[in-house]
Amino acid sequence: MxxxxxxxxxxxxxxxxxxxxxxxxxxxxxxxxxxxxxxxxxxxxxxxxxxxxxxxxxxxxxxxxxxxxxxxxxKKITLSYDDRHPNMPESGGVNHDVIALSQRFAMLMAEYQQSIEDGIISINEAKRLLRETLMLQQVLIDMKLHLEEEHRT
Structure with missing residues (x-):
């Protein structure tokens, strides 16, 4: 095979x-x-x-x-996982994004700390880290879009 x-x-x-x-x-x-x-x-x-x-x-x-x-x-394609609620109101712009970015990064680091405690990152731990990384990526995309929108006006 x-x-x-x-x-x-x-x-x-x-x-x-x-x-x-x-x-x-x-x-x-x-x-x-x-x-x-x-x-x-x-x-x-x-x-x-x-x-x-x-x-x-x-x-x-x-x-x-x-x-x-x-x-x-x-196929070397990156998927983006977005589990945010579609009924939630739009964020408050770049300032909101900076706060969300900080929170997401803290969550990623906490997940990493927990995963690496035994010196080995298991498959399930890697999947949780990937999910947190993708959520962090989504916040960065939102921030990019808000910055682009602010510069167009």
Whole structure:
């Protein structure tokens, strides 16, 4: 199996285990054996991958878009995760962004401190750090947009 296939299978396994095997069976309508084949690296299953509709259903229930993220990584694409509430009012501009930036950076550093305490950053810790980094990135994007808007007027 090639490296990309192995990478996708590992992330498929992470997705299924994130949701839970029983729940994944219920959500996708697939058996445990079928789901297992989607992430099995045995030669007889090397050409079997999870269908995209099953990925969409599972990622809607998971804590992280494991397979979508893996596909983006393989194409050197960066995804942006934005879990802000769409009904929240617009921020107060650059001053608000600076405060949010400071808070997000503090949260990232706290997460990093907790993750590195044992000298090893686990996969789950890395995922939490990635989420915090992406939220920090979103604040920077918001700040950039506010600065551009202020300079246009």
């Amino acid at each position: 090639n490296e990309a296939g192995s990478y996708l299978k590992k992330h498929t396994e992470s997705l299924i285990k994130d949701v839970g095997i029983e729940a994944a069976c219920r959500i996708t309508g697939k058996s445990k054996a079928t789901l297992g084949r989607y992430y099995s690296e045995h030669d007889e299953h090397s050409d079997r991958f999870i269908p995209v509709d099953a990925v969409a259903k599972l990622e809607a229930e998971s804590s992280f878009p494991h397979v979508t993220s893996a596909l983006a990584d393989l």
